Amino acid sequence: MLAAQHGMHWVNLGLMPGWKPSTASECDxxxxxxxxxxxxxxDMDEGVEAVHKADIAxxxxxxxxxxxxxxxxxxxxxxxxxx
Numbered sequence: 001m002l003a004a005q006h007g008m009h010w011v012n013l014g015l016m017p018g019w020k021p022s023t024a025s026e027c028d029x030x031x032x033x034x035x036x037x038x039x040x041x042x043d044m045d046e047g048v049e050a051v052h053k054a055d056i057a058x059x060x061x062x063x064x065x066x067x068x069x070x071x072x073x074x075x076x077x078x079x080x081x082x083x
Contacts, residue, residue, distance in 0.1 A: 011069045013038065013062050018054070029058045038062045 003010045012035065018028025031054050032039045040055035 009069065009073075010036065011062070011066045012036065013058060014065060015058075015061070026052070027054045029054060029061055031055070031058075 013030055015030045017030055017033035017035075018024055019026055019031040020033065024031075030038075031052070032041055038055070038059040038061075040051055040059075042050050042052070042055075
């Protein structure tokens, strides 16, 4: 609702929380269970090289979803307006 009030579109990860069932691991995408955007957890005294590989993979996954949503929006506008 907040996004709609500001004319925005939110694109989520489209994933259930990872690392929650007994069969899961810390390498699951969305391992921290954050629902809005991609989240990371790294010790504050470490550099970017310490970012967990699963968090980087989740960000890449979100980037693909945002690109797909943008392509769909553009295609819809082109179809509606005739080019």
